[in-house]
Amino acid sequence: MTGVKQPNWLRFIPSGDAIERAETDHTVVSLLSSRNGTEVIHHELQSGCSWAIAPQKDWNELETVYLLSGKLRYASGDLQGILRPGDTLSCEPASEFIIFTAVEQTSFLYICSNYVFHHYSESTRQFYKLAIEIAEKDGYTAQHCERIRRLSVLIGEKMGLSTTELFSLSYGAFFHDIGKINVPDEILLKPGRLSPEEFDIIKQHTIYGRDILNSSPLPYLAQGSYIAEQHHERYDGSGYPYALKGDQISIGAAIVAVVDSYDAMISNRPYQGAKSKSAAIEEILSLRGKLYHPRVVDTFLEAIREYTDPA
Ligand SMILES: [Fe+2]
Known part of the structure; x- marks a missing residue:
């Protein structure tokens, strides 16, 4: 994109940048894209850190996790598994808690058909x-x-x-x-x-x-x-x-x-x-x-x- 004038409908976000970020000591959550009720959020978790998708009343949204790097353990009820780069986990919608734990330094995309990022940053x-x-x-x-x-x-x-x-x-x-x-x-x-x-x-x-x-x-x-x-x-x-x-x-x-x-x-x-x-x-x-x-x-x-x- 360098050297080319960017039209106003096109948004280029260079690596490491974001529309907004929320950080803790062990987690970085970056909003990459948000429009028409859908958000694409990038997460980086240090080894041992957890993140969760919680079931919500009257919630009927798509939530998808796509693993980019590292290894992410997930557990929900009796179900357990490991996500590796390229793996996808989708809930349509979540009816139980899903707890994710980074087995090593991990990054993934979380795509949700609703605006959740501001709730994240406020929670943080x-x-x-x-x-x-x-x-x-x-x-x-x-x-x-x-x-x-x-x-x-x-x-x-x-x-x-x-x-x-x-x-x-x-x-x-x-x-x-x-x-x-x-x-x-x-x-x-x-x-x-x-x-x-x-x-x-x-x-x-x-x-x-x-x-x-x-x-x-x-x-x-x-x-x-x-x-x-x-x-x-x-x-x-x-x-x-x-x-x-x-x-x-x-x-x-x-x-x-x-x-x-x-x-x-x-x-x-x-x-x-x-x-x-x-x-x-x-x-x-x-x-x-x-x-x-x-x-x-x-x-x-x-x-x-x-x-x-x-x-
Ligand atoms: Fe105490």
Whole structure:
């Protein structure tokens, strides 16, 4: 196209450019073309990243994924498969969640017979606004939240959770501590021991988190709110806020309980130095069936062997 005057009906978009882009740390989504209710969107996902097509009420659109490079795993209900370059997956329309996970760095085109890109960019903006609020409040980084999310989803997959459960686990795990934004700094960041009254206030972050996710403008976040509410419940009933026991605790929250505890053990905290990974795994194992759901601990031990931190 260089050197030739472009007529106004023809749009040339050079490689790496786009009409609009929405970016996260691990994903780039670019709007390549949009007209008459149809959009062509290019996605780049880093290895381990997920993306989903969600079923929607009264939605009757065509949605097609065409793989350009890399390897993309998809799962929907009992159906699972791998897309390779040149493969196409079409929904007419999706009647169940389809979760896509990049097995390696992957790029694909997503073509939809409706305008969805602006919903994407708004979702990304809202999502990161919340993530930044956690980071500013608690010193947690988006990487910490991403680690918890990835390891939780890996355990959930191995335990055979449905794609709908994995979808809510993914968001609930990422935002499990969002309620801390409503806890006063002088309590949340207090270096010494907390008084019983102060600890009661900390415990409220579970309820605050549930309410924040339930009132988010992003409806899919509400599906993870039970994880924010229950992630400090413990298998033997010694947790909070409701002292739920055993299977009264949702499996998603039981997974996040183990992963969050493990991540805390291997991290440097103001009140405690980091343990080695093997010492943390030993400790989790010693609390199997006490604080932690036994089946979750068994699957955690299997998952941790193949888990790698996000780049
Ligand atoms: Fe928490």
